[in-house]
Amino acid sequence: MPIEISFDNTEIAFASRSDLDLRRAYLLFRTLGNRNLVECGKYLTQIGFALHLPLSPAIKATLFRQFVGGETIEECRQTIERLADYGIGTILDYSAEGKSSENSFEQTTQELLKIIARAKGDPHIPFAVFKVTGLARYELLEKASQWGGLSASEKEELERVEHRIERICRAAADAETPVFLDAEETWIQPAIDRFALEMMRKFNREKAWVWNTLQIYRWDRLSYLKELHAQAQKEGFYLGLKLVRGAYMEKERARALSKGYPDPIQPDKASTDRDFNAAVSYCLENLDRISLCAGSHNENSNYHLVQWMQKYALPENHAQIWFAQLLGMSDHLSFNLAQAGYNVVKYVPYAPVKDIVPYLIRRAEENTSVAGQVGRELDLITREIKRRREQFAAARD
DSSP states (O other): OOOOOOSOOHHHHTTTOOHHHHHHHHHHHHHHTOHHHHHHHHHHHHHHHHTTOOOHHHHHTTHHHHHOOBSSTGGGHHHHHHHHTTTEEEEEEEOOOOOOSHHHHHHHHHHHHHHHHHHTTOTTOOEEEEOGGGTSOHHHHHHHTTSSOOOHHHHHHHHHHHHHHHHHHHHHHHHTOOEEEOOOOTTTHHHHHHHHHHHHHHHOSSSOOEEEEEETTBTTHHHHHHHHHHHHHHHTOOEEEEEEOOSOHHHHHHHHHHHTOOOOBOSSHHHHHHHHHHHHHHHHHTTTTEEEEEEOOOHHHHHHHHHHHHHTTOOTTOTTEEEEEETTSOHHHHHHHHHTTOOEEEEEEEOOHHHHHHHHHHHHHHHHHSTTHHHHHHHHHHHHHHHHHHHHHHHHO
């Protein structure tokens, strides 16, 4: 019999959270619901760090506490264990940003190798992940995405980038820990896609150890998925694919408008939803070649994947099918899916406070701009606080 699943069960969703945790989260999301406060906070944070003001304690007590696992791998241990207690895996996401030197790229590579070593043999850390922009200059990736025009020194630099990526992917394959390449902006994505394809050709001959990420808010990604599948079948390698909606919509539309090229983003949310669900279905129809991670905070898309798994009589814990959400968001999805036996992972970012501020600002802006996101979180938290009060009152009677 198919397992009935509901995302309305707040007792399951917030089982790992204390009353104090819920009150803090409520205040934080109330703040994030005010666009003016978010913009003001963003500006003051940037100014404060520029002036070397001691902002870290305030950040660690608010955004950091909600969305980040710690400053180091070791500091994430408590979060890893808490999630594991409820059947949820962790993806350690080294989220230091803004680095641009060869030394910093090598330091990031070493940190990613540490993550893979930490994940090896640990069922609670089933994946690793990295952004190629953590290993390469942004301008180099942009130029490399334009097909040609690299100088001799830039070609050498790009070879060093590929070597870093290959070291990471080889380590992941050796450790039997699949690794995601995160998707980024469209004007650097062609270079990232080429790296991902080359690594899949090298390391995915027996199983999908290297996974690419497709942002389905792009209108060309469903057809690209089908092209990748055809290529994998023809060349005899396995596809690992993480499907997400996308994180750069305003930036993408603004750049397309300013530079006069066609908007790469779907015309509306309904088109994105349609293609996301179609991509999920396509992957499930081709599990002989494709492994899937659905990275979505959308309730309907998570229901869609559950329903299609049931349609094909696939077990909830099918080794090739995963659900993923970000730490501190959409716990009603993650915890209810895990309770029902599905494979669920949370992205758990970590980095020194100053280095992770750009990530935290994006989370704040995302919660402000994504339609209904803050309202949904506040509603769920409010309902759980009310449920606990009523339960406490009933127990006293």
